[in-house]
Amino acid sequence: MDMLTLSHVSKAFGKHQILNDLSFSVPEHSIFGFIGQNGAGKTTTMKLVLGLLKNDSGQILVNGEPVTYGQNCTNRYIGYLPDVPEFYGFLTPAEYLKLMGRIAKMPEAKIDARSRRLLDLVGLGGVTKRIHGFSRGMKQRLGIAQALLGHPRLLICDEPTSALDPAGRKEILDILSSIKEETTVLFSTHILSDVERICDEIALLHQGRIAFHGTLESLHHYRSDLAQEECLETSAPIGGTGFEIEFIRPEDTRLFASCYGEGKPVSRTGLMYEGRTEKDMLDAIGLIAARHIPIRKIEMCEPTLEHLFLKITEKTDLPR
Amino acid sequence: MKPFTAFFCKELTELKRTGKLWILILIFVLFGIMNPAIAKLIPWMLETFADSFAESGITLTEMTVDAMTSWTQFYKNIPMALIIFFLLFGNIMTGEYQKGTLIPILTKGLPRRHIVTAKTLAMLLTWTGCYWLCYGITYAYNSWFWDNSVYPHPAFAALCPYVLGIWLLSLLMLMSTVFETGSSVTVSAGVVFIAAYLLSMIPKIQDYLPARLLNPAGILQGIQKPEDYLAALGICLMLSLGNLMLSVILFNKK
Numbered sequence: 089m090d091m092l093t094l095s096h097v098s099k100a101f102g103k104h105q106i107l108n109d110l111s112f113s114v115p116e117h118s119i120f121g122f123i124g125q126n127g128a129g130k131t132t133t134m135k136l137v138l139g140l141l142k143n144d145s146g147q148i149l150v151n152g153e154p155v156t157y158g159q160n161c162t163n164r165y166i167g168y169l170p171d172v173p174e175f176y177g178f179l180t181p182a183e184y185l186k187l188m189g190r191i192a193k194m195p196e197a198k199i200d201a202r203s204r205r206l207l208d209l210v211g212l213g214g215v216t217k218r219i220h221g222f223s224r225g226m227k228q229r230l231g232i233a234q235a236l237l238g239h240p241r242l243l244i245c246d247e248p249t250s251a252l253d254p255a256g257r258k259e260i261l262d263i264l265s266s267i268k269e270e271t272t273v274l275f276s277t278h279i280l281s282d283v284e285r286i287c288d289e290i291a292l293l294h295q296g297r298i299a300f301h302g303t304l305e306s307l308h309h310y311r312s313d314l315a316q317e318e319c320l321e322t323s324a325p326i327g328g329t330g331f332e333i334e335f336i337r338p339e340d341t342r343l344f345a346s347c348y349g350e351g352k353p354v355s356r357t358g359l360m361y362e363g364r365t366e367k368d369m370l371d372a373i374g375l376i377a378a379r380h381i382p383i384r385k386i387e388m389c390e391p392t393l394e395h396l397f398l399k400i401t402e403k404t405d406l407p408r
Numbered sequence: 409m410k411p412f413t414a415f416f417c418k419e420l421t422e423l424k425r426t427g428k429l430w431i432l433i434l435i436f437v438l439f440g441i442m443n444p445a446i447a448k449l450i451p452w453m454l455e456t457f458a459d460s461f462a463e464s465g466i467t468l469t470e471m472t473v474d475a476m477t478s479w480t481q482f483y484k485n486i487p488m489a490l491i492i493f494f495l496l497f498g499n500i501m502t503g504e505y506q507k508g509t510l511i512p513i514l515t516k517g518l519p520r521r522h523i524v525t526a527k528t529l530a531m532l533l534t535w536t537g538c539y540w541l542c543y544g545i546t547y548a549y550n551s552w553f554w555d556n557s558v559y560p561h562p563a564f565a566a567l568c569p570y571v572l573g574i575w576l577l578s579l580l581m582l583m584s585t586v587f588e589t590g591s592s593v594t595v596s597a598g599v600v601f602i603a604a605y606l607l608s609m610i611p612k613i614q615d616y617l618p619a620r621l622l623n624p625a626g627i628l629q630g631i632q633k634p635e636d637y638l639a640a641l642g643i644c645l646m647l648s649l650g651n652l653m654l655s656v657i658l659f660n661k662k
Contacts, residue, residue: 140515170512176509179418187414187415192517193410
């Protein structure tokens with residue numbers, strides 16, 4: 089079953105059309121990456137789902153129930169972590185979760201037990217100082233705890249890792265990964281490596297519409313299709329993604345280059361051969377074995393998500 | 409605990425822990441003490457400056473200081489107390505808009521009207537406690553040093569600025585649902601009050617306007633009767649209720 093479904097949703101602010109016939113759905117118990125450039129409309133989409141903004145047209149369903157602007161009944165299924173979460177600085181984390189639990193009409197005993205568990209999960213167990221002394225990462229973690237407090241069916245996180253250091257980002261992504269069995273996660277980001285790390289499915293929002301929706305694997309296949317289309321259009325031979333070799337000694341690097349052909353140096357002992365196919369890589373392996381050249385590693389290059397993102401947005405850019 | 413009660417308790421905790429409550433209590437206690445203190449000090453001050461007044465051609469006759477002097481000071485200090493209250497509560501809503509602290513509250517399902525009502529109730533309780541504390545201190549000192557019993561209806565007279573304060577708080581809440589910054593809220597509420605004050609200079613309508621309640625010292629002096637203020641009190645309370653209802657409607661659309 090789909091936990092969230094948007095059907096032909098549009099939203100404009102004045103003359104500025106932010107979302108234009110947007111449709112996608114999020115399967116239950118998945119981690120769904122919602123990516124797009126800054127200003128693409130990711131936060132607007134999330135606020136529409138939460139009933140904080142009114143859509144101009146279309147329908148939004150959460151757990152099969154329609155979303156309404158204002159007092160939105162479907163919010164009982166949703167936990168929300170806003171971008172740059174702010175909390176009441178004069179409260180401690182436990183007091184804040186107690187407040188949120190009471191607002192959500194949870195039983196008192198359940199609030200205490202659930203708060204303790206969630207604060208331990210996010211690494212804030214035993215923290216008794218008030219929130220105004222918290223770092224950005226600590227606030228983000230408290231935000232996840234408050235979003236998960238009521239056992240939500242759908243957790244919506246708006247840019248949960250932005251402005252965090254690499255350690256903080258890893259912590260947040262690990263937490264999101266660990267709760268997949270309990271809930272469905274929809275998180276927006278413009279950091280593509282986060283998507284590659286934990287998402288089951290992704291949707292790319294571009295110019296108010298979904299430019300791509302599918303798994304990461306299907307995205308890589310899509311890129312191959314795009315590459316073939318480009319080659320057909322330009323009559324160029326169909327190339328591969330290339331491969332990279334890491335040698336042990338610099339002299340081995342020079343020896344191989346003189347036999348196989350010049351590649352792009354990536355370090356004193358590394359060479360990149362762009363646009364080469366798997367057959368070319370096998371030929372290279374044969375040459376390495378024949379010449380007894382020791383290597384550290386040889387691997388086929390995968391197209392980065394960033395590259396795919398740029399290709400897709402180029403392809404789907406509407407004429408100005 | 410119900411959601412409304414939880415949010416209301418949060419408001420009270422905020423007042424305590426941010427220090428606003430203690431600042432207001434201190435200020436209103438000081439005012440309460442200052443009113444009789446200034447009255448007591450006036451003869452001494454006049455005696456001290458009698459010579460310099462004489463050089464300017466001003467002759468001082470013997471002045472009688474009594475509880476009325478203290479009550480006059482009390483009603484003169486009310487506008488200052490209200491301004492301080494406004495400045496401290498001007499960002500009660502706008503502060504939350506700017507930080508975004510209401511977003512998690514709303515997404516957890518707290519009805520918007522509860523937010524408006526809880527904040528209004530917190531302001532009202534604080535105003536009530538501080539105002540009547542100030543009144544109580546002034547009344548006690550006046551009873552100690554002089555005699556309050558010669559003045560008719562002191563509590564009713566004190567009720568008038570209190571109700572005016574309620575109207576101003578409701579105005580503050582209304583403006584908070586319209587504007588996004590604390591300064592805009594304070595200025596706009598101030599403008600409305602000044603307009604009401606200026607309109608109260610028109611004799612035909614002055615008895616019905618909230619500004620009438622600003623200085624009811626005439627009741628203590630026996631010049632006016634409590635009945636003369638009933639219309640203004642009633643209209644003020646109705647306006648306060650209307651402001652609150654409009655605040656809820658506007659906040660629901662925000």
